[in-house]
Amino acid sequence: MDKEDMDFLRGTIRKKKYASPINASVSQGSILGPLLFSVFINDLVDCYENELDTVATSLNRDLNKMKAWADKWKVTFEPSKCKAMMISRKRKPSTIRLFFGNCELTIKSELEILGVTFDSKLVWGEHISSVSKKLGKDLVPCVR
Secondary structure (H helix, E strand, O other): OOOOHHHHHHHHHHHHHOOOOOOOOOOOOOOOHHHHHHHHHHHHHHHHHHHHHHHHHHHHHHHHHHHHHHHHHHOHHHHHHEOOOOOOOOOOOOOOOOEEEEEEEEEEEEHHHHHHHEEOOOHHHHHHHHHHHHHHHHHHHHOO
């Protein structure tokens, strides 16, 4: 590094020291930090009031594209067997209506996919319970 490069770096470092302060923040590492952060961002949802409508519109548009593709290539889907699930930790999550062609998809609170049970709150209690029952049935003959 030559003298010119060093002077440039020193100037950059000096500028960083005098950067403008952050006027609104939540201190990190404190006990109250997570609570204060939740209070701080509580009204963020108001900025996205119609976000769920946008998501539903986007999903329905994608389902329509999938239906058009299926029609083009003569692939048949059975919409009555297709299920959807809203994932949310809210007590009363918002609901959306999804359509595949003219058929409304059933919104489920729990789905089993490849032997793994998922629920709408991403809690594993039902999956663990079903695996425990299966194990119990398989282990009983071994004990006798």
